[in-house]
Amino acid sequence: MNKLPVTPNLSPSSVDDVYHWLVNAHEGLSDAESMRFNARLILLLVNAIGDPQLIREAIHYAARTRKSET
Amino acid sequence: MGRPSDIPVWRHIGEAPCPPSGQERVTIAIVGAGPVGLAMALEFGRRGHQVLLLNRPDFISAGSKAICFSKRSLDIFDRLGVGDAIVEKGVSWNVGKVFWGDRPDPVYQFDMLPVKEQKRPGFLNIPQYHVEDILFDAASTLSSIDMRFGHEVTNVLPDDDGVDLEVRTSLNSYKVRADWVIACDGSRSPIRSMLGLEFEGRIFEDNFLIADIRMKGDHPSERWFWFDPPFNPGQSALMHKQPDDIWRLDFQLGWNIDRKAAVAPENVEPLVRAMLGPDVEFSREWYSIYTFQCRRIERFLHGHVIFAGDSAHLVSPFGARGCNGGFADIDNLGWKLDLILRGEAPASFLETYDEEAIVTADENIRNSTRSTDFITPKSETSRAFRDAVLELAQDFPFARPFVNSGRLSTAISYPDSGINTPDMDRWVGGVAPGSPVIDVPIGNRWLLDRLGNRFVVLADGWQGPAPDGVEIIDVGIAAETLQLIRRRFDFSPGAACLIRPDQYVAARWRTPTPALVSDALRRARGLA
Numbered sequence A: 001m002n003k004l005p006v007t008p009n010l011s012p013s014s015v016d017d018v019y020h021w022l023v024n025a026h027e028g029l030s031d032a033e034s035m036r037f038n039a040r041l042i043l044l045l046v047n048a049i050g051d052p053q054l055i056r057e058a059i060h061y062a063a064r065t066r067k068s069e070t
Numbered sequence B: 001m002g003r004p005s006d007i008p009v010w011r012h013i014g015e016a017p018c019p020p021s022g023q024e025r026v027t028i029a030i031v032g033a034g035p036v037g038l039a040m041a042l043e044f045g046r047r048g049h050q051v052l053l054l055n056r057p058d059f060i061s062a063g064s065k066a067i068c069f070s071k072r073s074l075d076i077f078d079r080l081g082v083g084d085a086i087v088e089k090g091v092s093w094n095v096g097k098v099f100w101g102d103r104p105d106p107v108y109q110f111d112m113l114p115v116k117e118q119k120r121p122g123f124l125n126i127p128q129y130h131v132e133d134i135l136f137d138a139a140s141t142l143s144s145i146d147m148r149f150g151h152e153v154t155n156v157l158p159d160d161d162g163v164d165l166e167v168r169t170s171l172n173s174y175k176v177r178a179d180w181v182i183a184c185d186g187s188r189s190p191i192r193s194m195l196g197l198e199f200e201g202r203i204f205e206d207n208f209l210i211a212d213i214r215m216k217g218d219h220p221s222e223r224w225f226w227f228d229p230p231f232n233p234g235q236s237a238l239m240h241k242q243p244d245d246i247w248r249l250d251f252q253l254g255w256n257i258d259r260k261a262a263v264a265p266e267n268v269e270p271l272v273r274a275m276l277g278p279d280v281e282f283s284r285e286w287y288s289i290y291t292f293q294c295r296r297i298e299r300f301l302h303g304h305v306i307f308a309g310d311s312a313h314l315v316s317p318f319g320a321r322g323c324n325g326g327f328a329d330i331d332n333l334g335w336k337l338d339l340i341l342r343g344e345a346p347a348s349f350l351e352t353y354d355e356e357a358i359v360t361a362d363e364n365i366r367n368s369t370r371s372t373d374f375i376t377p378k379s380e381t382s383r384a385f386r387d388a389v390l391e392l393a394q395d396f397p398f399a400r401p402f403v404n405s406g407r408l409s410t411a412i413s414y415p416d417s418g419i420n421t422p423d424m425d426r427w428v429g430g431v432a433p434g435s436p437v438i439d440v441p442i443g444n445r446w447l448l449d450r451l452g453n454r455f456v457v458l459a460d461g462w463q464g465p466a467p468d469g470v471e472i473i474d475v476g477i478a479a480e481t482l483q484l485i486r487r488r489f490d491f492s493p494g495a496a497c498l499i500r501p502d503q504y505v506a507a508r509w510r511t512p513t514p515a516l517v518s519d520a521l522r523r524a525r526g527l528a
């Protein structure tokens, strides 16, 4: 564990752009289309990361966040 | 025996006579003469052990069951002396194509024989009844095998040294005492129930229609799979070529259907015509519906009762891991029980069957479950990911390997098995301990044929001496394929590996010594 960067990895000047792209891409999509869009995006990113351990770690952190919400 | 009226007969065998009264004793009793029981009988019969094979039906059944037999199973058939007969009857194939919707080009394609120059193809299609037929005939020629069809095992009473069986025929009942019982009695295994064993797992809520039809067609011998084709919208479909102009069409139907109506010819034929064209000429061989489950028993070994085949593990058909997984059990059990019966290994050695066969079963269950989750997504999110993969696969090569229409059966490795000797040298690839040997031409023959079913040292110039009874095969006899062999095994001059009777590598060395080899041999026989 602890290979996945969890401290800022994007430049502070780009984070708002990146966030905007992510949200904006869903404009006009139905929930089902959005879900599929996200799936395509995740698959592209997952392949770009290319390290199963990093991906596992990311899944783990994402799941942990969800738990703390409930 | 009364014949269950819903089972179609392929070949009538007839009820065997009952043995003369008195307590009968056998070394090995095999319960069930499906493909696994028949091959198991051959395995032990050919090794010279007395085998009694009991089967409830007095016939070989027809109908739609396994058709896809893996290269690994073909290698095992070769060792059982039936490889040529089976391969001659079947249709060989290597390539699978996956289609999506009405797109004419496959979104994904795979080759089941990525390493060429091997004796057998990646897969062979042949109906299970032909395999059973050929195994039955081969077993009939051996005096060591006593086959009794129409004989049902009704009770099993194990103790510390063996097992008492009660057997029933249409005329009579009798008892047999066996040193070992191998339960190859199928997915509903009465032996499993008699011993009160759980069969844990997961049921999938989906129905599939199999239409085995006869037609003249010039479709290539490849496995074709469709997601969401226009002829079966929202579902999947599969097409396979069998011998004798028979084709297997497989249509996913979903969960809430009228299963009886679904196999009625007036309902099947429109599906077939939608798939193959309105004017296609065909006749019905057999229509059936199947559902499936993934399950296994916790232990395959219960004292002197050993489970193998569907009685021990069940998988979904996507991946052809059912029967092929059963043959892997035979392969693993055969030489181990043989050594025990010869007094060359302790009875505790069978624990390694439990260990290794469960590794195989779990990998088969894992793979077939994952395929099923891709083919039949269980939630909206799961479906979104599946469809996203298919969408991306059209344009982006990275997404194609994600397409999962079944990961087809191959031999499974046991990297952590306790009877491996771990590597002490540096190897780059090659065949690691616990992995199956890759076939390769070696001096006008095939390596797997040369290895047979005994311990062998495959050496690159190492001269031994090898332990008693262990032959050294030198790769030097390969002549023109020497470099190919060196690449496949990552051999360098002086290297060697010890190969188990099931053709798995047990140990390998860059610079072997007689002491290292005999140590590894002891470990591989459960003596270390």
Ligand SMILES: Cc1cc2nc3c(=O)[nH]c(=O)nc-3n(C[C@H](O)[C@H](O)[C@H](O)COP(=O)(O)OP(=O)(O)OC[C@H]3O[C@@H](n4cnc5c(N)ncnc54)[C@H](O)[C@@H]3O)c2cc1C
Binding pocket: B031, B032, B033, B034, B035, B036, B037, B054, B055, B056, B057, B064, B065, B066, B067, B068, B069, B128, B151, B152, B153, B154, B184, B185, B186, B187, B189, B190, B191, B210, B290, B308, B309, B310, B311, B317, B320, B321, B322, B323, B324, B325, B326
């Ligand atoms: C539609 C379909 C397609 C399939 N396709 C494939 C495929 O392509 N590739 C693949 O590898 N697998 C496939 N399979 C799975 C394959 O058919 C099974 O894994 C295989 O039949 C298991 O063989 P077995 O010998 O363990 O059990 P079985 O074939 O079930 O044989 C068990 C035998 O034991 C007998 N028996 C039961 N109880 C007793 C008793 N008390 N006394 C005496 N005899 C008894 C039974 O009558 C039967 O003859 C498919 C299955 C289905 C349903």
